[in-house]
Amino acid sequence: MNRLFSFVFTFACLAIWSINSERAYVHDKLVRLEPFTDEHIHYLQALEETTSLDFWTEIMAPNRSVDVRIRANEYDQYVSQFKQYSLPYEIIVNDIQEVIDNEEKELAQDRLMRQIQSRWLGEAEPRIVGTYATYKQMETYLDEKAAADPTHIKVIDIGKTYEGRSIKVISIKMNPASTRNIWIDCGIHAREWITPATCIWSIEEFINEYNNRDPIIRQILDKWTVYVAPSLNPDGYEYSQTSGNRLWRKNRFPTNALCNGVDLNRNYPWKWNTGGASTSACSETYCGRSAGSEIETQNVVKFLESLKGTWDMYMSFHAYGQWWFTPYGYTTGLPKDYQKQLATAQAGANALTAVRGTKYAVGSISGLLYIASGSTCDWAYDSLGIKHSYTIELPPTQQQSNIGFVLPVSEAPAVCRETYVGMKEFLNKVHEDTAQ
Template identity: 40%
Template structure:
């Protein structure tokens, strides 16, 4: 009898493990465009964003500016009535987002046999191995540093690329939001371009690395990123349990400069939950401690997100102009012009709050307000919110990764060159 119970428990445990490992299916989840026509419409959408079932994919910008939201079949029925009641114009972009996710997965299967992870949506372990091997094979210019560990005990690894002549430091991070797979891929692309360019004696790269040392963290949210690969493709936050069934903090609302002053939520199940306190998360603390370790040495702070095709300056927490705003915009123009020259991709640049809406607790605001890094920018990569590929959102196929990586690299190179004396 005891043995029978043991095998039953074992079987149930294995079934539970299998269930946890199964990918959630977004069958018949609809991607819906909303067009708020009044300030009341904007306020309603902002309030609904705090609900876990109302998954806003784009920024809430203001009246007559499109907002894209993902809704489950049940949520669609509920909110369709509210859209009608409040006369909010709406249209369905995608009837079944699972079809786009499946397309993304198929694009990844095509490159699975390739050894290199450059230009791919690599997993956490592959990214860590890539950095370790790169440091081993290019020890003259590459090293790495573990800035901290996550709730699930994954390393927050920084790749450091420099020469003995390097002076000022450049910070680049990717993957703060788990579902934004294009960003870790872009960080890896940048690392690869710098290392191979230097080893191939490319004059531009040699010049850069003889002045700058690049500190690049490809995955700021590895727990969430892995969860988005294994279980829930569209997960955004980290994976620390908060309260009840609510898991995770939006790391880009958790930074301790003007925390919770607007555009954030105090509801633990919300996708924009700012955490129980400022700087509460291990991932946030790791980046802040690392930046503060070299305070005064940073030429620029770049945090890479997707999607929207924006190159944001500070501020996110207020509509006020950031310090020396004209200079920030001039540098952003240099970067976006260079980016456009690669594939014709058009980025809008300027203060994120002025272009879109208030969002406090962001790492780019913290870099200016706490760390004193004037040239702090937040990039939102392809696709745009309208036009080519916009209906993919976070599910852009992997074959776009090289184009995104190449144009982003060009924009960043142009920026840092413009900051050289």
């Protein structure tokens, strides 16, 4: 009987996978480049700004490796250029589609098992905490949380996307007298599936631990209304899940006849397009037609500005690299609150590391990585005046680029769990700082 169930289960998973999968990355390669001169760096920066090459890691400085996905039909062309520039390279992943196929099979198995478990328990919907849910499932989850406790929990539609989806935000207000707020968002880059999963996990834990009278969470939620947006880019996220374009990053605005999408994290109306962004519509870091041009950006800006002066913390989750970033990205200068930001972030990173040894580098965006303008982190700090504004890049590290954005679903619960532990201690420190 067990063997029969195993056979049927496996067959069903493979059937689901074969129906859903479209294989857009067959023989695409992940190539590691080893620039060792300034000329190499300038050449790669020009490629990033003017071509559709997909850089998985950042172009920082000589002697710092750079990983880039190259389409199968363009591989020979770029290899020829690398040789002309005497730029060392090696193939890290020979066929990226195989990595994506493996993830899709595992995800199909996980979804089927969750469906079976929900039927067994008499639940209407499968549980999505700790997995890569669809955006519709996330909306249903938020609505269920609000329905279970309408006094304290609400779902807010802050506006539509280009394709007409609602950008949903959950508010958790346990103390009706609370006047201060914190904000957490995920999924601004579509392919970073681990980030919406992290937001959903955090929502679940905030509510459960408050109801179970955890003293730290009680203190946090009695002070603040917590706003969590599991996906700031629903169009791109759904496209990455359903179209076969697993590595889609941007939104879905039709920028020109050849390329679609704007990098929403280069589109925010502060120091827009002053470095680390591209004006080429085909670039993965395309900053858009103008500052704040995208409807998704406008919705977030409008909502947060409507509560300007009440925010004590802004956090945006990304992947990947294991970085805990403070402002600034647009300049190598440091904000006046940098030392406090650094100490608070380090406390969170240390708590996260204590869970299972995952280590994060902590510091400013430009100091640790590169110049990047038009980001949410800088906008929140300078335009909204939120002292504690941060960006976290979740696992894996940039050295583990054989998986990169395609983090196996089996690893999602552990990443979500440790991240929540780090956030809990981090928010505890923010609470202490804002109480002074």
